Amino acid sequence: MTETTPVERVAALLKNAGFRRIPIPLSIGGLQIDAAAAFVGVSPRPDLIVVGDTLDQTPARLQQTVEGVGRALDMMGSRRPLTLVVVGPRPESSTLTRLSRHARVLPVGDASDRSNLENWLAVLLPLKLPELQESRADDAFDKLIQGARDPLERELIELAHAGATAVSSRLAVRVDEPFVEANDTGARQ
Known part of the structure; x- marks a missing residue:
């Protein structure tokens, strides 16, 4: 037709x-x-x-x-x-x-x-997403690392390659650290 x-x-x-x-x-x-x-x-x-x-x-x-x-x-x-x-x-x-x-x-x-x-x-119509280009992802990662001023920020960016679970687990540990240290100090007194 x-x-x-x-x-x-x-x-x-x-x-x-x-x-x-x-x-x-x-x-x-x-x-x-x-x-x-x-x-x-x-x-x-x-x-x-x-x-x-x-x-x-x-x-x-x-x-x-x-x-x-x-x-x-x-x-x-x-x-x-x-x-x-x-x-x-x-x-x-x-x-x-x-x-x-x-x-x-x-x-x-x-x-x-x-x-x-x-x-x-x-x-x-179906959504047409652009194809992922590894070089663009690597460039973005490099820019994020270069812009990171805080050690925790840098650590979490580097963990991003391991996935969301690795990032959230490490962040939870870092958030809990001051409270764990305070409990340890209080227990020793």
């Missing part, structure tokens, strides 16, 4: 993110609901995503669609979050406000630029 229309560009991005396209008209609890496209995610993203196209659907029709899907999900006892992705010319603010009463609304416009589309749909 080509990605020439905004709906198909959204569809391609969601499919690549692991969402499964479901047939239209959308069938929920025996109700048939028409939309430009629909997708369902799997854990940890269980969203039901309905795509509406303002070139093919009036604002009133978009609202009927999202209300119908929302009510059908409620009747079925579904806990799936509902997201409406709106492609095409952006509806008026009042329309977006009415739509957002029933679903999370993501107006993406014509979605011609993939980067822009990814930005609009980021809430639905």
Whole structure:
């Protein structure tokens, strides 16, 4: 399928993110609901995503669609979050406000630029974390050590390589030291 229309560009991005396209008209609890496209995610993203196209659907029709899907999900006892992705010319603010009463609304416009589309749909897409670079971690460690003025601070930074448990154990020992010494002194008197 080509990605020439905004709906198909959204569809391609969601499919690549692991969402499964479901047939239209959308069938929920025996109700048939028409939309430009629909997708369902799997854990940890269980969203039901309905795509509406303002070139093919009036604002009133978009609202009927999202209300119908929302009510059908409620009747079925579904806990799936509902997201409406709106492609095409952006509806008026009042329309977006009415739509957002029933679903999370993501107006993406014509979605011609993939980067822009990814930005609009980021809430639905997996988080992309930068890869850890050992040299950056070593540089950060060196800067921390160089900036450490207190011997305890330096000791705890050096213990960080051994993990959080090593740091917390050593810190607990150091916090207890004055009290242990005071008890030892008091016991000798």
